[in-house]
Amino acid sequence: MLGGGCIMQVTINGKPQEIPVGITLGNLLAQKELRPEMLTVELNEVILPREHFDHTRLSPGDSLELIFFMGGGRGR
Amino acid sequence: MTLLLPVEIWQKLLEHSRREKPLEACGILGGTLEQEVYGVAAYYPMNNTEKSSLSFFMDPQEQITIFKVMREKGEELVGVFHSHPHSQAYPSAKDVSMAYYPQALYIILSLEKEASPTIRAFSIVDGVIKEAPIKIC
Numbered sequence: 001m002l003g004g005g006c007i008m009q010v011t012i013n014g015k016p017q018e019i020p021v022g023i024t025l026g027n028l029l030a031q032k033e034l035r036p037e038m039l040t041v042e043l044n045e046v047i048l049p050r051e052h053f054d055h056t057r058l059s060p061g062d063s064l065e066l067i068f069f070m071g072g073g074r075g076r
Numbered sequence: 077m078t079l080l081l082p083v084e085i086w087q088k089l090l091e092h093s094r095r096e097k098p099l100e101a102c103g104i105l106g107g108t109l110e111q112e113v114y115g116v117a118a119y120y121p122m123n124n125t126e127k128s129s130l131s132f133f134m135d136p137q138e139q140i141t142i143f144k145v146m147r148e149k150g151e152e153l154v155g156v157f158h159s160h161p162h163s164q165a166y167p168s169a170k171d172v173s174m175a176y177y178p179q180a181l182y183i184i185l186s187l188e189k190e191a192s193p194t195i196r197a198f199s200i201v202d203g204v205i206k207e208a209p210i211k212i213c
Contacts, residue, residue, distance in 0.1 A: 013143070013147075014144075014147045038176055039176075040136035040137075040139070040140070042137075042140050047136065047137060047140075065140050065143065065144070067136060067139055067140055067143060068176035068177060069133070069134075069136065069174065069176065070102070070104070070122075070133070070134040070139060070156050070174070070176075070177075071126075071131065071132055071133035071134065071170075071174045072131065072132060072158060072167075072168065072170050072171035072172075072173075072174045072175070072182075073100050073126070073128065073130050073131030073132045073158065073160075073168065073170055073171065074100070074129075074130050074131070074160045074162070074163045074168050074170075
């Protein structure tokens with residue numbers, strides 16, 4: 001954790017990033033303009049249910065994987 | 077924008093698609109992207125959780141695992157692959173609606189004519205489809 005200030009370091013998709021201390025996952029996604037219904041989030045190797053996003057507060061050193069769904073097909 | 081596809085990976089895509097027929101096969105292509113040349117280095121066949129001949133959806137946990145493998149190998153996401161067992165190799169409305177990786181190509185293999193399968197690659201950005209030539213090398 002960086003000394004003082006209002007930011008902390010986490011890892012997102014393998015890359016270190018600085019984010020506000022105490023931010024929730026829901027707010028982080030909103031800041032990044034990522035719609036929760038399009039993606040899966042793994043936090044510290046555990047996939048989080050979407051309904052947990054808004055009350056999951058992130059901590060220094062957290063490791064996140066944010067991936068968009070992959071789907072499609074010919075359809076009807 | 078060009079997709080460089082090694083012949084051995086083309087063979088893997090074809091074999092996977094034929095194995096899964098009549099269901100749609102799907103997978104992830106890893107490799108390099110330099111100045112609009114997409115170089116495929118590896119194919120990761122994925123489980124189609126929908127088990128459908130009309131649609132595919134990859135398991136997110138499996139997807140995360142593969143993304144981590146690709147990252148360790150220094151590979152970028154080059155393409156999202158799926159087969160159309162009974163229709164042409166062109167993005168459907170559903171394909172376009174779920175094209176969430178604008179930096180990747182969307183590769184479709186058609187087995188509509190079993191004896192002469194076709195494969196095509198497309199960029200899909202903000203709903204706009206542009207075909208990318210494939211060089212099998």
